[in-house]
Amino acid sequence: MAGRGVAERRIVKVGAGGEARPARDRLAVEEPLELRVAGRPVGVTMRTPGNDFELAIGYCISERLVAGHDDIEAVRFCAPEGQAQEYNVLTVDLRPGVPVPDPSLDRLAVTSSSCGVCGKSSIEAVRVACPNLAGDGLTVPSEVLAAIPERVRDAQRVFEQTGGLHAAALCDHGGQVLCVREDVGRHNAVDKVIGWAAGERRLPLAGMVLFVSGRCSFEVVQKAVVAGAPLVAAVSAPSSLAVELADQVGMTLVGFLRGDTMNLYSHPHRVTLPVPAGT
Amino acid sequence: MAGRGVAERRIVKVGAGGEARPARDRLAVEEPLELRVAGRPVGVTMRTPGNDFELAIGYCISERLVAGHDDIEAVRFCAPEGQAQEYNVLTVDLRPGVPVPDPSLDRLAVTSSSCGVCGKSSIEAVRVACPNLAGDGLTVPSEVLAAIPERVRDAQRVFEQTGGLHAAALCDHGGQVLCVREDVGRHNAVDKVIGWAAGERRLPLAGMVLFVSGRCSFEVVQKAVVAGAPLVAAVSAPSSLAVELADQVGMTLVGFLRGDTMNLYSHPHRVTLPVPAGT
Numbered sequence: 082m083a084g085r086g087v088a089e090r091r092i093v094k095v096g097a098g099g100e101a102r103p104a105r106d107r108l109a110v111e112e113p114l115e116l117r118v119a120g121r122p123v124g125v126t127m128r129t130p131g132n133d134f135e136l137a138i139g140y141c142i143s144e145r146l147v148a149g150h151d152d153i154e155a156v157r158f159c160a161p162e163g164q165a166q167e168y169n170v171l172t173v174d175l176r177p178g179v180p181v182p183d184p185s186l187d188r189l190a191v192t193s194s195s196c197g198v199c200g201k202s203s204i205e206a207v208r209v210a211c212p213n214l215a216g217d218g219l220t221v222p223s224e225v226l227a228a229i230p231e232r233v234r235d236a237q238r239v240f241e242q243t244g245g246l247h248a249a250a251l252c253d254h255g256g257q258v259l260c261v262r263e264d265v266g267r268h269n270a271v272d273k274v275i276g277w278a279a280g281e282r283r284l285p286l287a288g289m290v291l292f293v294s295g296r297c298s299f300e301v302v303q304k305a306v307v308a309g310a311p312l313v314a315a316v317s318a319p320s321s322l323a324v325e326l327a328d329q330v331g332m333t334l335v336g337f338l339r340g341d342t343m344n345l346y347s348h349p350h351r352v353t354l355p356v357p358a359g360t
Numbered sequence: 361m362a363g364r365g366v367a368e369r370r371i372v373k374v375g376a377g378g379e380a381r382p383a384r385d386r387l388a389v390e391e392p393l394e395l396r397v398a399g400r401p402v403g404v405t406m407r408t409p410g411n412d413f414e415l416a417i418g419y420c421i422s423e424r425l426v427a428g429h430d431d432i433e434a435v436r437f438c439a440p441e442g443q444a445q446e447y448n449v450l451t452v453d454l455r456p457g458v459p460v461p462d463p464s465l466d467r468l469a470v471t472s473s474s475c476g477v478c479g480k481s482s483i484e485a486v487r488v489a490c491p492n493l494a495g496d497g498l499t500v501p502s503e504v505l506a507a508i509p510e511r512v513r514d515a516q517r518v519f520e521q522t523g524g525l526h527a528a529a530l531c532d533h534g535g536q537v538l539c540v541r542e543d544v545g546r547h548n549a550v551d552k553v554i555g556w557a558a559g560e561r562r563l564p565l566a567g568m569v570l571f572v573s574g575r576c577s578f579e580v581v582q583k584a585v586v587a588g589a590p591l592v593a594a595v596s597a598p599s600s601l602a603v604e605l606a607d608q609v610g611m612t613l614v615g616f617l618r619g620d621t622m623n624l625y626s627h628p629h630r631v632t633l634p635v636p637a638g639t
Contacts, residue, residue: 088600090600090603090625092623092624092625093623093624093628094621094622094623094624095502095620095621095622095623095624095631095633096621097619097620098620098634099502099503099620099633099634100633100636101624101628104623106623106625108597108598108600108603109599109600110599110600110601111577111578111599111600111601111602112600112601127577127578127579127599127601223378224378243597244596244597244616245575245596245597245598265575265577265599296544298390298406298544299390299406300406317523317524318387318388318522318523318524319524320387320389320390320406320524321367321369321387321388321389321390321391322390322391322406323390324369324387337523340376341374341376341377341378342373342374342375342376343373343374344371344372344373344374344383344385345371345372345374345380346369346371346385349372349380352374354374354379354380355377355378357379
C-alpha cells in the first residue's frame, strides 16, 4: 500500500542490454502547499504531503515570520466555498495581539537571506538576527555521529521506496533519533523537524544534532541557527556560504558523514575523538 | 587554482578509526544573486557564481517574465553608488515597448506553479501556458542516452572537486554535449543552460535532450517544457508531479539513467531500443 507520500505508476524499465519491460514504480509525491499567515499568502512550496502542520509551524519559525510557537493560535487546511478540499492550502492563525508579518518584507529579509542589497553581504545581514551558538556546551563522540546515518535510514520509510526524498532528523547527544522527516525539498524536511520540535516544546534545539541526508546549503544552516541547533551533520558536501555562516555563529558543521569518516568544517571542538590505543 | 565557483578552506578530516588531521578542502561556492528586471527586484536565488548572465536570461525565459530573448536589451551587474561591486545584483533591461512584468503576479503564477488557489490543480494552471511537445519527432537510441552521464562528467570541472554541485546539460539527438552548466541549485543549472541556448538562438529546444545530474523535480520539468525540450533525462528519481506534468505535455521523462539501464516514465516512444540479436 502506498501512503500519501508515495505514488505508484506504470513505467518502462530498460535493463542491461536494452531489453525493456513494463514495471510498477514508486515515486515520491510532490505537491504544492500554499501557506497563509493570518489570511495573507506568505509563500508556496513544493512539498511531499505529510506532517504539513509541522511544516507550516517550522517554516514560520525558521523564516522568522513569528517569534515562536506561542504566537500561533491554530493551523488548519482551508478550501474555498463550494470547492473540494485538496489539502494544499494551510492557514496559520495568530494569537490576538501578535503582529501580522508583512510577507513581502519578511520574506525578502529572510528567505532571500538578505542578499538583496548591493554591497551588503548576505552573512552580515543574517547574523544580526541569529542567536550565537558558541556557548552551547554540546560534545558528541565521533562514533556517535558516525552511527546516525544508519539509524536515520532505519527510521525512514518513504526514501527506501522511491529514492527521491531528502531526510532531516533530530538526534540527542547520545545519537538517539528523536524525529525523522522526509520531503522532496531539503528545506521542507528541516522545517518539518523544527515544527515537530516546536510542538514538543524542544525549541531552541540546544544540545542537539540536526542531521540532513544530502548536501548542506546556506538555507539549511540558516534554519538550524534560528532554531538554535549547535551541530549540523550532513551526508554530503556543504556549500561555501553554509560553512561561512556556521563558522560565524559558533555552529559545528560536519559534512561527508560516511562510514566512520567525516569532515569537520567549523568549530570542531564539539566532536570528540577516540583515544588511540596504547596511550 | 580555485576558480570563482570553488572555495578552499582548512578543515579537520576524521578518518577511519577516528584519527583526525588538518586538511584543505574545496567547497562549491554559494552566493546570493538578486535579479532585477527593468529595475524591479523579481527574486533572489542562492547560486554558484559563473555564467550569471545566462542564469538571468534563462530565469526570465523559463519563468516567463519575458516572452523570449528578443525582449531583453541588456544584462548588467549593478552596484549602488559609492559601494563596492560585489557582482551579486544583476539587472535585466527590456527593449523599449516590452511590458514590465509584475513580479508579484508573475512569480505567483509561475514559480509557485499556480498551486496557490484552493481547489485548482497545479498541473492544470501550468499546462494552459505550456507548449505541447507531442509533435516533436525526436527519437534517441537507448545506448545514446546511456552514454550521456559519462560525457557530461567528462565535461564538468567543478563537481569533481567539491562533490557539491548539480549539473544540467543540453545534448543533441546523437548524444553530443552542447552545453554543461553547474550550480549548487538544480534549477539554477537548468536556467543557465536555457540562458545559453537563448544566446545561441537555439530556443525552443526542439529535438534536444535536457540532462540533469540528480533528481528531477516538477520545477525542472516545468522549465524544460517552457523551453521546449521534448526529452528530459535524470540520473536519479523524478517526483510524482514531474512525471504527471511530463505526461500531460507530451514530454519523454527518463529517470535513474545509470550504466545502460534507465526508467521511462512518460512517452517512451522517443527512446528506441536495440534489436535483440538473432531477430
